[in-house]
Amino acid sequence: MPRGKLRVYLGAAPGVGKTYDMLSEGHRRAERGTDVAIAFVEDYGRALTRQMAEGLETVPRRTMTYRSRTFTEMDLDAVLARRPQVALVDEFAHTNVPGCRNEKRWQDVEELLEAGIDVISTVNIQHLESLNDVVEQITGIRQRETVPDDVVRRADQIELVDMSAEALRRRMAHGSIYPPEKIETALTHFFRAGNLTALREIALLWAADRVEEALLRYRHDHGIQQPWSTRERVVVALSGGPEGETLIRRAKRTASRGAGGEFMAVHVARDDGLAGASPKLLARQRALVENLGGSWHTLAGDDLAEAVLAFARQVNATQIVIGATRRTRLKRLFTRGTGEAIIEGSGDDIDVYVVTHSQAAHGWRPRRHPGTDTDTG
Structure with missing residues (x-):
C-alpha cells in the first residue's frame, strides 16, 4: 500500500x-x-x-x-x-x-x-x-x-x-x-x-x-551538476595559512549582502599524509567560522582545486572566496597554482573572488576570468 x-x-x-x-x-x-x-x-x-x-x-x-x-x-x-x-x-x-x-x-x-x-x-x-x-x-x-x-x-x-x-x-x-x-x-x-x-x-x-x-x-x-542560484551561498577555501581569518570575514560579509545568505568554510587535507597546516591555526579559524554563523567542512584529496570545486557544486554554491597566492614568482612560471585552477574550473556557474592579503606574493595579480572579481578590500 x-x-x-x-x-x-x-x-x-x-x-x-x-x-x-x-x-x-x-x-x-x-x-x-x-x-x-x-x-x-x-x-x-x-x-x-x-x-x-x-x-x-x-x-x-x-x-x-x-x-x-x-x-x-x-x-x-x-x-x-x-x-x-x-x-x-x-x-x-x-x-x-x-x-x-x-x-x-x-x-x-x-x-x-x-x-x-x-x-x-x-x-x-x-x-x-x-x-x-x-x-x-x-x-x-x-x-x-x-x-x-x-x-x-x-x-x-x-x-x-x-x-x-x-x-x-x-x-x-x-x-x-x-x-x-x-x-x-x-x-x-x-x-x-x-x-x-x-x-x-x-x-x-x-x-x-x-x-x-x-x-x-x-x-x-536528476543528475544536475550546475548550481542553481536561489540565494547567496558562499564557499571560502582555506589553505590553513595565516590569511584565513581575512578570507573568512570577507566571505561572511559577502554572504550577508542577501537575505538568507550563508557561508561555508572548506579545508582540504592531503590524502598522501604529508604535513599540512598547523592544527592550532585551523582550530582558531574553525572557531571564527562558527562564531560568525558559518559551517566548517574538512575534505581529503590530492587535487585541492578539484575538491573545492566539487564541494561547491554539491552544496549549490554561488561564489567561492580564495586568497591571492603566496607562491613565489619563480614557482608561478613553471606550475599552475590552486587558485588559478579553481578560477579556470569554475565555469560560468560560480563566481570566484580573489582576496588580497598581507601574505600574498609581492606584485602578483590574478588572471581575470569570466565571473571573477579581484577583491582588494
Whole structure:
C-alpha cells in the first residue's frame, strides 16, 4: 500500500489563516471528487473558520477524562476506520491527553500516512523544536508543545501562510483571532509588532531552507551538476595559512549582502599524509567560522582545486572566496597554482573572488576570468 502524502500549512503566529487555508484546500479537493474528512479542527471560536468547516464531513472526536477534567481528542481509530482519501488534521505539534495511543498528534498523523491516507495539517514556526529557545528569547514565552523539525521537513509539501505584523495586529484588534477580553493583553505581549516581525522573518528563512533542501534533492535525483542560484551561498577555501581569518570575514560579509545568505568554510587535507597546516591555526579559524554563523567542512584529496570545486557544486554554491597566492614568482612560471585552477574550473556557474592579503606574493595579480572579481578590500 503506498504511503499517504503530507501537506503542512506553516505560519509565523496564531491567526495568520493556516486552519482556514487547510479547510479551503479540503473544499477544493472535495469539489474535484476527492473523499475528504475533518479528523480534527480547532476553530477557537473564530466565526470565519467555523463557517469554512461547514459542508465537510467531520469524524466525531474521542472524549477523555484526565485529572477530573474532560478533553476531546482526535479519534485515531475512528479516522482509520473511516479511511478518507484526505484527512484534515489541525495543530500538528499538539500533545495528546495521557491515555491516547500516541503522545503527540504528529505521531497520529504518521499512522494515517502509513495507512495510505493523505493528510493536510497546520503548525506555527514557534512549535518547531530547534527554534524553541529562539522564540522564547523573542517573545518571553516558552512553547511547551513542539514537533521535531525533521518531521515537518519530511512533508511532501510545505506552504507558508504569510501575513505582515501590521495586518495580523489589525486582525487581532478587530476580534478575528481572540475574544475581546484577551485582545489588549495579546497586543501588548506576544502580538507586539517587534515579536511578529521577528517570527515572520524566522518563518520565511526556515521555509527558504526547505526550498533549498527540495532543490538539492531534485538536482541530485536528476543528475544536475550546475548550481542553481536561489540565494547567496558562499564557499571560502582555506589553505590553513595565516590569511584565513581575512578570507573568512570577507566571505561572511559577502554572504550577508542577501537575505538568507550563508557561508561555508572548506579545508582540504592531503590524502598522501604529508604535513599540512598547523592544527592550532585551523582550530582558531574553525572557531571564527562558527562564531560568525558559518559551517566548517574538512575534505581529503590530492587535487585541492578539484575538491573545492566539487564541494561547491554539491552544496549549490554561488561564489567561492580564495586568497591571492603566496607562491613565489619563480614557482608561478613553471606550475599552475590552486587558485588559478579553481578560477579556470569554475565555469560560468560560480563566481570566484580573489582576496588580497598581507601574505600574498609581492606584485602578483590574478588572471581575470569570466565571473571573477579581484577583491582588494
